[in-house]
Amino acid sequence: MLKELIKKLIGHKSSKNTAKKRLQFTLVYDKLEMNDNILNELQSDIINVISRYFKIDKKSLGLKVKHDKNMSALVFNTPILCVKREKA
Amino acid sequence: MEGRIIVVTSGKGGVGKTTATASIGAALAMEGNRVAVIDMDIGLRNLDVVLGLENRIVFNIVDVVNKKCKIRQAAIKDRRIENLFLIPASQSDNKDILSTSGIKRTAKTLKKEFDYIIMDSPAGIEKGFENSVVAADEAIVICTPDVSSIRDADRVIGLLYARSITPKIVVNRIIPKMVAKGDMLNHQDIMEILSVELIGLVPMDEQVVISTNIGLPLVMQNDSKAGQAFKRIARRLNGEIDLPIEIPISKTGIWNKISQKFGLTK
Ligand SMILES: Nc1ncnc2c1ncn2[C@@H]1O[C@H](COP(=O)(O)OP(=O)(O)OP(=O)(O)O)[C@@H](O)[C@H]1O
Ligand SMILES: [Mg+2]
Numbered sequence: 001m002l003k004e005l006i007k008k009l010i011g012h013k014s015s016k017n018t019a020k021k022r023l024q025f026t027l028v029y030d031k032l033e034m035n036d037n038i039l040n041e042l043q044s045d046i047i048n049v050i051s052r053y054f055k056i057d058k059k060s061l062g063l064k065v066k067h068d069k070n071m072s073a074l075v076f077n078t079p080i081l082c083v084k085r086e087k088a
Numbered sequence: 089m090e091g092r093i094i095v096v097t098s099g100k101g102g103v104g105k106t107t108a109t110a111s112i113g114a115a116l117a118m119e120g121n122r123v124a125v126i127d128m129d130i131g132l133r134n135l136d137v138v139l140g141l142e143n144r145i146v147f148n149i150v151d152v153v154n155k156k157c158k159i160r161q162a163a164i165k166d167r168r169i170e171n172l173f174l175i176p177a178s179q180s181d182n183k184d185i186l187s188t189s190g191i192k193r194t195a196k197t198l199k200k201e202f203d204y205i206i207m208d209s210p211a212g213i214e215k216g217f218e219n220s221v222v223a224a225d226e227a228i229v230i231c232t233p234d235v236s237s238i239r240d241a242d243r244v245i246g247l248l249y250a251r252s253i254t255p256k257i258v259v260n261r262i263i264p265k266m267v268a269k270g271d272m273l274n275h276q277d278i279m280e281i282l283s284v285e286l287i288g289l290v291p292m293d294e295q296v297v298i299s300t301n302i303g304l305p306l307v308m309q310n311d312s313k314a315g316q317a318f319k320r321i322a323r324r325l326n327g328e329i330d331l332p333i334e335i336p337i338s339k340t341g342i343w344n345k346i347s348q349k350f351g352l353t354k
Contacts, residue, residue, distance in 0.1 A: 014270030019235050020277050026235075027242050027281065 039063060046076060055081040091122075091199040094206050094325070095224035097248075099240030101211030103232045104260040107296055107306070109208035110138045111315060112228075114305040115322030117172035121203040124163060126175045128220040129210040130185065133177035140303020141166065141174050150178040153190040159197055169305065173202070183216040195223030204325075213247060221248065227255035228287065228321075233262060233273040242282055256287035258321060260314075263292050264338035275335065288321035290314050291336035 043063045050056055061078035096109045106129075113125035126149055127135035136142040147162035152175065159175070166172040178185075198205045209220035221227065227248050231241035241257070248255045259275050266272035275289055293314035299306040306315040307322075317334065324331050 016267075016270050016273045016277065019273055020281065023235055023238055023281050026239055030239070030243070031246075 050078065052084070054083055057081055089203075091202045091205055092226060093195055093199065093224050094204065094226045094228060095128075095209055095220050096206060096228045096230060097209035097217060097220060097244055098211065098230045098237070099213060099244040100231075100237045103230050103237050104258075104290070105211075105230050106134050106138050106208050107300075107314075108228065108230050108258060108260065108290075108318065108321075109206050110135060111306045111318035112322050112325070113204070113206045114139075114166075114169050114172055115307045115319045116204050116206075116326060117166070117169050118307065118319075119322060119326055120171070121326065122171045122173075122201070123204045123206065124173045124175055124198060124202045125206045126198075126208065127177035128207050128216065130177045130181055130183050130216060130219075131179065132210065133179050135208050136164075136174060136176045137303060138300050139166065139174055139305060141176075142303070145176050148176045148178040149194075150181050150185055153186050153194050155190075159194070159201065166305075168308065183210070183214070183219065186219050188219075188222050191219055192223050213244065217244075217247075221251060221253070224251075224253060227253045228258055229255045229284075230258050230260050231278070231282075232260055233267070233278060238273070238278060238281060245282060245284055254284070256285045257282060258288045258290060259286070260290045261292045262289055262336045264336045268338060286333060287324055288317055289333060289336055290317040290321075 043061075046063070047056070047058060047061070051058075056078050061076070063077075064075045066073045066075050096105050096112070098105050106127075109125050113123050117123040125135060125139070127133050128149070129135070130150065133148075136145060141164050144164045146164075147157040149162065151157045152159055152162045162175050163173040164176070166174065195205070207220045207224060210216035229241050229244055229248070231237045245255055257279070259278055262275075263272055267274045275286060279286055291313050293312055295309055295312035296306060296314050299309055299312065299315075306312055307319050309315050313336065317336070320331060320334065324333075
């Protein structure tokens with residue numbers, strides 16, 4: 001906000017700085033974009049690991065990549081049915 | 089010693105790959121190297137007209153790769169620049185016609201006969217791009233100072249790294265006046281974003297259009313700023329790694345105007 005104000009007062013906007021910021025974000029997002037195959041593989045790997053410790057409902061779980069303004073997150077959601085007594 | 093195969097590529101179309109291939113190839117030949125420039129844009133050839141050699145085409149790169157002729161038969165010798173040869177693309181085929189093994193075999197022979205083999209890649213990252221990089225030892229990625237070109241360059245750089253090629257960057261079509269005003273990304277910005285080695289900065293230059301109009305290699309036009317920039321890129325490729333990279337400046341920029349007033353210009 002302040003930056004914008006200063007720019008307006010000076011009467012000069014440098015469009016290249018906008019370009020640079022947009023590019024830097026875009027390139028990060030471009031690289032984070034994963035195809036469904038990778039996500040599916042990741043999902044089954046995660047299921048295998050978790051199933052060694054917990055009994056889970058394999059049908060009602062979800063894996064998503066969430067993009068926020070400043071970061072990306074991998075969100076994995078699964079209801080745990082019960083804890084396994086011994087590691088399988 | 090074996091020749092070096094250098095691919096000129098970009099991802100985005102129309103950023104100056106063909107102009108750069110012709111200019112760098114011609115400049116390397118003027119430095120005394122045996123040079124073959126090869127048009128890998130199968131179906132959309134243009135390197136021939138940019139070099140003014142379109143009337144002399146007999147065979148093309150598809151014929152060479154498919155063993156229909158010898159390299160010697162397809163390579164057109166430039167009569168103005170000694171040691172410069174063009175192997176044109178075929179205009180009627182499509183990009184799938186070349187086999188990887190055929191390209192690799194051809195590349196081996198080319199490396200024995202030439203010091204530099206410059207491949208002009210088509211735009212895009214599909215088969216035509218693959219064909220152009222499959223035998224390459226080195227790569228030059230051309231980009232212009234705009235968002236879409238830099239994004240595409242980044243993508244291509246990733247693909248080249250995956251093939252163990254570390255590319256060098258040429259920024260083309262720089263408009264110094266806009267850079268000075270802060271309305272065009274400067275080369276530091278671009279290098280910060282792409283983080284690969286820079287090998288040259290080429291200004292927007294009307295001479296590029298003129299030289300293409302008349303089919304005379306840009307580097308033969310001494311008053312061309314872009315031509316001079318490409319000559320320096322060639323010298324840098326050719327071993328003068330310490331040659332400084334010149335930053336294009338605007339003749340009508342404020343400092344130039346002031347220094348002109350005070351008689352400070354060279
Ligand atoms: N430095 C420059 N100054 C002015 N015009 C230029 C410059 N570089 C390239 N051009 C012009 O830009 C246009 C595109 O250039 P060129 O054909 O070399 O690009 P390309 O990347 O090979 O395109 P394509 O992707 O279609 O193969 C041409 O008209 C050329 O004359
Ligand atoms: Mg081209």
